Amino acid sequence: MHTLIVYIARPAGKRYNISIMRTMGETMEYAPLNPPTRTLMGPGPSDVHPRVLNAMAAPTIGHMDPHFLALMDEIKGLLQQTFGTSNAMTFPVSGTGSAGMECCLVNVIEPGDRVVIAQNGVFGGRMADIAGRLGAEVEVLQVPWGEPVQAELLKELLAGKPTKLVGVVHAETSTGAMTDIPPIAEAAHQVGALLLADCVTSLAGIEVALDRWGVDLAYSGTQKCLSCPPGLAPVSFSERAVDALKTRKSKVVSWYLDLTMLLNYWGGERVYHHTAPINMLYALREALLVFVEEGPEQVFARHRTNHRALVAGLEAMGLRMQVEAPHRLPQLNTVVIPDGVNDGEVRGRLLNEFGLEIGGGLGALKGKVWRIGLMGHASRRKNVTLALSALESVMGDAVHRGQALAAAEAVYT
Numbered sequence: 001m002h003t004l005i006v007y008i009a010r011p012a013g014k015r016y017n018i019s020i021m022r023t024m025g026e027t028m029e030y031a032p033l034n035p036p037t038r039t040l041m042g043p044g045p046s047d048v049h050p051r052v053l054n055a056m057a058a059p060t061i062g063h064m065d066p067h068f069l070a071l072m073d074e075i076k077g078l079l080q081q082t083f084g085t086s087n088a089m090t091f092p093v094s095g096t097g098s099a100g101m102e103c104c105l106v107n108v109i110e111p112g113d114r115v116v117i118a119q120n121g122v123f124g125g126r127m128a129d130i131a132g133r134l135g136a137e138v139e140v141l142q143v144p145w146g147e148p149v150q151a152e153l154l155k156e157l158l159a160g161k162p163t164k165l166v167g168v169v170h171a172e173t174s175t176g177a178m179t180d181i182p183p184i185a186e187a188a189h190q191v192g193a194l195l196l197a198d199c200v201t202s203l204a205g206i207e208v209a210l211d212r213w214g215v216d217l218a219y220s221g222t223q224k225c226l227s228c229p230p231g232l233a234p235v236s237f238s239e240r241a242v243d244a245l246k247t248r249k250s251k252v253v254s255w256y257l258d259l260t261m262l263l264n265y266w267g268g269e270r271v272y273h274h275t276a277p278i279n280m281l282y283a284l285r286e287a288l289l290v291f292v293e294e295g296p297e298q299v300f301a302r303h304r305t306n307h308r309a310l311v312a313g314l315e316a317m318g319l320r321m322q323v324e325a326p327h328r329l330p331q332l333n334t335v336v337i338p339d340g341v342n343d344g345e346v347r348g349r350l351l352n353e354f355g356l357e358i359g360g361g362l363g364a365l366k367g368k369v370w371r372i373g374l375m376g377h378a379s380r381r382k383n384v385t386l387a388l389s390a391l392e393s394v395m396g397d398a399v400h401r402g403q404a405l406a407a408a409e410a411v412y413t
C-alpha cells in the first residue's frame, strides 16, 4: 500500500497554511513556525544571547570563501582564549557536546588500551560507554552522585598500572557537582595517562584553564554557558594528545571525527572534509565575543552572585540543595524535591504558567531533584527572581512562602 502525498500551499488570511492531503482523506494544517518564548533555566539548552541569534541570521557564505576562512582563524583564537590554552588544535567539531566527547576518545584510543573513567554522574557513564565501544579495557571509578571526584581514590586505582587515558567531568550537569581538575591531572600523569576533561557545562561559566591545569584533551558544547543554540562542540588537543594520535597503530575508526582529516580543513591547508555549519559558526564567534567582551572574571563573578541569590531564596523556602556548598556549580543548581511534591506537575506548571523551563533529575536522580540552570546569558537577577517567585506560587503550602525574594535580594545588596 502506498500513500500519495500532495502538498498544496494556499493563502489563508494573512498567512500561508500548508495542507497535506493523503489518499486516506485526512488533512493536516501547518501553521507558520511560532515557538513560544521561554526562559531556559534547565541543564541546557540555555537562553541564547540576542546578539548570537542575530549573528545566525547573517547571509550564508561558502565554506571555502576567504571571508569564512578568516572567520575560522578568529574562532580558533577566541576558543584558545576561552579554554585557557595555546593548543594549536583547538577548534569546533560539527555536532553537539557528545560529538566532542566521541571525537576526543576515538582519536586517541585503540583496542586494548586501558582507560579509567571517574564517574560521579551521567556523563562519566557516557564516556565509559564510548571507550568500551572502541575496544578499550575500561575501568570505572564510581563516585557517589553529587560528590566531586577525589584524586586520592583515583591514585589508588591507577597505581602501577599503565593507563592510556583518564576521563573526568569538570562540571557534572546531572548532579551539579564540580571536580577540581589539577589533582586529577597530576594523578593521571603519574601513570603516563592522558587526561580528558569534559568541559561542556563549565566552559564560560566557571574558570577553565587547560594549560595551567595540565589537561590533555577537552571538549565542550555551545548550548550551556556559551549561550548559543546546540550544534557545535569545541575541542582542544594538547601536543601529547596529538602525539598519541600520530603514533596510532590503527586508523581512527570514525571517518567524520577523524582529527587527522578535520585538521586539514581547520589547519593551514583548508582541504574540504565536510561542509562546515556556517551560520552555527557565526553564532559561536558572536558568543565567544560576548564572553571576552564582558570579561571572564566578570562573567564568573556574575554566575557566582546569581547562584548565591538563588540558593538563599530556595533555602528560605525550606528547600535543600543536593550538593555540599563547597562543590556546588554556580551554573547548575540541584534542589531536592520535597516529599509529597509531584515533580512532573510542578515543572509542567512552571512551563505553562510562567514560560519557565527547569530540568528534572537524570539517571539515579530522576524524580528526586530539580536542576535549575543559571548558565551564560540566563544567569541574570531577573531570572533568579522569576524562578523563586514562580516556584513559590506553584508549590503553595509545600514551602515557606514570602521570604525567598528578600533572601535573594540580601545577596544583591
Ligand SMILES: *Cc1c(COP(=O)(O)O)cnc(C)c1O
Pocket (backbone or CB within 6 Å): 044, 096, 097, 098, 099, 123, 169, 171, 172, 173, 174, 198, 200, 201, 221, 230
Ligand atoms: C550536556 C552535556 C553533555 C552532552 O552534550 P550534548 O550537547 O547533549 O551532546 C556532555 N557532558 C556534560 C557534562 C553535559 O552537561
